[in-house]
Amino acid sequence: MAEPGFSERLRAAHDADWQAAIRHRFVAELAAGSVDPAVMRRYLVQDYQFIDRFVALLGAAIASADSFSSRLRLARFLAMITSDENTYFVRSFDALGVPEAERVAPVLTETTQAFQAVMREAAESRSYAQALSVLVVAEWLYLSWAELIKGPLPEDFVHAEWITLHANPYFSEFVGWLRGELDRVGPGEAVVCGALFGRAVALERRFFDDLY
């Protein structure tokens, strides 16, 4: 059997937080379409602020990537999420009656602030490997919970689209490629990449825990 790659070794090193996040109560309720509207609202309001820094981090990855083909691939993904995914938030905020102030400048939880700090740190490192360490967690962990959901989609688009955005062949393929990039460049900065990866996994779990 082939040796596990760098990304799988980091994931396995943080398996307890990883499993707690991908099997979280929030994910189960999302699949059942039973997330309390107040919980969904709190989640999406904080997540929109997460996405803001995520987009900046993806920009940093584009700037620090070590080849034109990698830059192109990341740039295409960036274009996709800043169009399709942004409309999901706007439509969901409308459906949930979220006022403008909470869309653009909500009070941030400590977890959201800590997450933003990790993303800022990774972006400011100007290291492709460090940027990838945080991007891979955010994308792969979401793909992993979404892939565990079986059966018919919930009726409400706020629930259903949040699942289909993360469980689709395009996204799965992209995450596979992104992991391959981290497998390729991460071992050169293994310790610092491992630390960023671990902080990000712990924060993903806390981000869900905070909702309850």
Ligand SMILES: Cc1ncc(C[n+]2csc(CCO)c2C)c(N)n1
């Ligand atoms: C706390 C938190 N962590 C990860 C994601 C997942 N995510 C963020 S941006 C992006 C790319 C396009 O979908 C993905 C998968 C999230 N939404 N919120």
